[in-house]
Amino acid sequence: MFSDMVTARYYEERLQEEYLEGKQPAFDISAGPIPGELHLAAGHEAAAAGVCQHLRDDDTVTAPHRPHHVAIAKGVDLDRMTAEIFGRRTGLCKGKGGHMHLFDPDVNFACSGIIAQGCPPAVGAAMAAKKRGTDGVAVAYLGEGAIDQGGFLESLNLASVHDLPVVFVVEDNDWAISMPKERVTDVKNGAQRADGFDMPGVRVDYNDAVAVYEAAAEAVGRARAGNGPTLLEVQVHRHMGHFMGDAEAYRPDDEVERLKRLDPIDRLADRLRAEGVDEERLGELRAAAERRVEDAIAFAKEQPEPDPEEAYDDVFADPPEPAAKPGTAAADGGGDE
Amino acid sequence: MATTEPEPVAERDLTMSRAMVEAVATEMRENDEVFVMGEDVADYGGIFDSTQGLLDEFGRDRVMDVPISETAFIGAAVGSAQAGMRPIAELMFVDFFGVCMDQIYNQMAKNAYMSGGAVNVPMVLTTAVGGTYSDAGQHSQTLYGTFAHLPGMKVVVPSTAYDAKGLMHSAIRDDDPVVYMFHKRLMGLGWMPAPPGPKTPVPEEAYEIPFGEADVKREGDDATVVTLGLHVHRALEAAAELADDGVEAEVIDLRTLVPLDTETVVESVRKTGRLVVVDEDYRSFGVTGEIVARAAEGALSDLEAVERLAIPDVPIPYARPLEEEVNPATEDIAAAVRRTQG
Ligand SMILES: Cc1ncc(C[n+]2csc(CCOP(=O)(O)OP(=O)(O)O)c2C)c(N)n1
Numbered sequence: 001m002f003s004d005m006v007t008a009r010y011y012e013e014r015l016q017e018e019y020l021e022g023k024q025p026a027f028d029i030s031a032g033p034i035p036g037e038l039h040l041a042a043g044h045e046a047a048a049a050g051v052c053q054h055l056r057d058d059d060t061v062t063a064p065h066r067p068h069h070v071a072i073a074k075g076v077d078l079d080r081m082t083a084e085i086f087g088r089r090t091g092l093c094k095g096k097g098g099h100m101h102l103f104d105p106d107v108n109f110a111c112s113g114i115i116a117q118g119c120p121p122a123v124g125a126a127m128a129a130k131k132r133g134t135d136g137v138a139v140a141y142l143g144e145g146a147i148d149q150g151g152f153l154e155s156l157n158l159a160s161v162h163d164l165p166v167v168f169v170v171e172d173n174d175w176a177i178s179m180p181k182e183r184v185t186d187v188k189n190g191a192q193r194a195d196g197f198d199m200p201g202v203r204v205d206y207n208d209a210v211a212v213y214e215a216a217a218e219a220v221g222r223a224r225a226g227n228g229p230t231l232l233e234v235q236v237h238r239h240m241g242h243f244m245g246d247a248e249a250y251r252p253d254d255e256v257e258r259l260k261r262l263d264p265i266d267r268l269a270d271r272l273r274a275e276g277v278d279e280e281r282l283g284e285l286r287a288a289a290e291r292r293v294e295d296a297i298a299f300a301k302e303q304p305e306p307d308p309e310e311a312y313d314d315v316f317a318d319p320p321e322p323a324a325k326p327g328t329a330a331a332d333g334g335g336d337e
Numbered sequence: 338m339a340t341t342e343p344e345p346v347a348e349r350d351l352t353m354s355r356a357m358v359e360a361v362a363t364e365m366r367e368n369d370e371v372f373v374m375g376e377d378v379a380d381y382g383g384i385f386d387s388t389q390g391l392l393d394e395f396g397r398d399r400v401m402d403v404p405i406s407e408t409a410f411i412g413a414a415v416g417s418a419q420a421g422m423r424p425i426a427e428l429m430f431v432d433f434f435g436v437c438m439d440q441i442y443n444q445m446a447k448n449a450y451m452s453g454g455a456v457n458v459p460m461v462l463t464t465a466v467g468g469t470y471s472d473a474g475q476h477s478q479t480l481y482g483t484f485a486h487l488p489g490m491k492v493v494v495p496s497t498a499y500d501a502k503g504l505m506h507s508a509i510r511d512d513d514p515v516v517y518m519f520h521k522r523l524m525g526l527g528w529m530p531a532p533p534g535p536k537t538p539v540p541e542e543a544y545e546i547p548f549g550e551a552d553v554k555r556e557g558d559d560a561t562v563v564t565l566g567l568h569v570h571r572a573l574e575a576a577a578e579l580a581d582d583g584v585e586a587e588v589i590d591l592r593t594l595v596p597l598d599t600e601t602v603v604e605s606v607r608k609t610g611r612l613v614v615v616d617e618d619y620r621s622f623g624v625t626g627e628i629v630a631r632a633a634e635g636a637l638s639d640l641e642a643v644e645r646l647a648i649p650d651v652p653i654p655y656a657r658p659l660e661e662e663v664n665p666a667t668e669d670i671a672a673a674v675r676r677t678q679g
Contacts, residue, residue, distance in 0.1 A: 026530075027527070027528045028528065028529065028530055029470045029528050029529050030469065030470035030471060030529065030657075035470060035471035035657060036470060036471035036472045036473065036655065037472055037476070087471065087655055087656030087657060087659075088656070089656075093655075095654065095655060095656030095658075095659055096473070096474075096652075096654045096655055096656070096659065097473060097474075097655055098471065098472075098473045098655030098656070100473065100475070100476075101473055101474065101475065101655070112475065113473070113475040113476055114432070114433060114435065114436065114475055115405050115433075115436075116405075116436075117436070145404075145405050146405060148404035148405055148406045148409075149405055149406060149436065150406070150408055150436065151436065176376070176405055177376065177377045177381065177384070178377045178379075178380050178381035178402075179376065179377060179379075179380075179402045183402050184402065184403065184404035184405070185404060245528050249380070249381075250380040250381055305656060305657075305658050306654075306656050306658055306659050307658070308658050308659060308661070308662035309662070310659065311649075311651055311654050311659040311660075311662040311663050312649065312651060315650070315651050315652070
């Protein structure tokens with residue numbers, strides 16, 4: 001758990017550096033080695049590591065637009081994930097998806113940039129597990145801002161009425177871009193949404209990885225045993241802007257500094273020390289995590305960019321004939337030029 | 338902008354976002370029933386600056402941050418519009434229409450007709466469109482054709498600050514639902530540099546740009562280039578290049594898709610005989626096909642060559658070389674025009 005968390009944290013810090021290359025002094029979202037939006041998850045690690053510890057490769061996880069920490073905890077291939085974020089041909093999605101749209105079928109991980117829209121497919125994965133009689137489970141991650149979305153609420157109901165093995169994990173960082181939670185909902189404890197669907201709803205406070213681990217043991221165990229879904233809400237903290245380049249003018253000045261003092265990694269490290277893990281061991285774990293991240297970034301940067309012609313591949317698994325570039329005479333059924 | 342005239346400055350260069358906000362603010366001052374709703378429209382001022390400064394002047398009652406519940410708040414705009422108010426609802430990216438399309442196309446767009454004209458829905462749905470910055474398949478579409486295809490909504494697409502302001506005044510005053518699609522790359526954002534074209538002089542006073550009037554941006558006899566949004570600027574750039582080689586392209590900015598100014602297109606095609614349609618939406622069943630069809634209906638015998646450039650029926654890919662491949666570039670437009678010069 002500690003390794004996953006320090007890997008995820010270091011990963012985000014390094015990606016931030018890479019992302020800002022070519023974007024300074026004037027920030028241009030389309031410039032640099034990593035173009036486009038980048039949503040980093042520093043401060044969210046406990047929610048990922050605490051839950052995914054209980055998962056196997058054949059369990060499914062869907063994540064939202066802020067996916068790296070979850071992907072790392074789920075065991076997504078870090079080299080190919082990083083290559084994808086750098087837009088390389090050998091990336092998880094051949095450069096077509098990018099950081100918000102990572103798919104790794106080897107460990108059954110996927111994410112989507114549309115709020116709450118990972119929930120229904122997670123329900124579907126759980127449905128498949130149940131129909132096939134496996135004890136696989138599915139976990140859908142979403143932010144607290146996403147729990148006002150129909151795709152989430154409908155999924156709760158569907159999962160509940162069919163007793164499907166799903167765990168919904170809400171990462172409550174109190175912000176949806178610039179909107180604080182209190183502005184968009186009167187419900188302080190999002191886990192209460194579960195009440196309306198007759199399923200257990202559990203909230204874990206204080207960004208505490210061990211508490212998440214314990215709550216998730218029960219939720220995942222319940223799903224695996226065929227006893228249906230659980231809604232878990234985890235308090236996390238957003239240490240960075242919503243996306244890189246977010247000036248966060250809407251945010252109280254001292255908030256991030258205050259939250260950093262409640263760092264979930266420090267909290268877990270303290271706990272480990274208290275249980276007798278020595279400083280040297282923690283240092284080794286950190287060093288190994290940093291090496292792994294550096295290796296992944298180095299790997300990604302060496303990879304080739306996709307060939308422009310590859311833009312036409314993969315629209316269909318079974319492309320209609322003739323398999324020609326759309327817009328060409330052949331694709332239109334014979335040319336007149 | 339410096340002026341030597343004694344009167345107060347009546348025109349300044351504005352970015353598209355400033356021009357758009359100016360129209361909204363003016364309408365809000367004049368009509369208490371105009372209000373704005375959307376995600377991050379209050380303190381943030383809109384992710385693409387489309388509501389910048391409105392919170393300070395009008396307060397939270399009239400500039401409302403709402404939950405990430407597009408079905409609920411866009412539907413609420415429909416309802417308050419039917420109650421006679423003039424809401425402006427912002428769908429942050431047009432790509433998110435998927436989670437709320439029923440309110441848009443089955444309610445907002447159809448209620449006037451299905452009620453036999455008993456009700457009308459005077460609302461504006463603003464939404465950001467377009468790619469060019471590696472935001473991939475769920476955040477880079479324009480979907481112009483999708484919205485224009487479904488009857489009952491007027492659809493406008495400004496390409497300059499001047500048009501952004503005039504079209505917004507018209508949109509708010511219109512008695513029907515208007516989908517106001519602004520291209521992110523044209524807004525003049527500090528973090529997403531715009532090309533030089535969209536920042537234009539804008540009069541201080543209110544003015545309307547009537548729907549259904551395309552703008553001939555550049556006259557020419559050799560080919561007609563019909564386009565909209567970001568690609569107006571790419572087409573103008575291409576036309577300037579072509580002129581160096583003695584090819585004179587006429588560039589038409591559609592400005593509104595519904596209603597569509599068929600007359601201007603057909604007239605131009607009668608003159609040039611050569612039509613190039615450039616669109617940042619998908620190729621099939623979209624704007625390019627529609628414009629070619631209208632030209633064929635109106636000027637078939639004059640048509641000597643037709644080219645269309647659009648996203649080649651693939652989702653917008655993330656990696657830069659892939660996105661550049663599918664999004665028509667200035668050189669692609671110039672090449673297409675050259676191909677029509679038989
Ligand atoms: C349906 C939909 N609406 C709006 C957005 C734009 N958007 C992206 S992230 C975000 C805020 C999400 O907040 P939250 O769910 O709390 O997650 P966080 O970003 O805080 O991790 C919004 C509004 C979107 N991607 N999809």
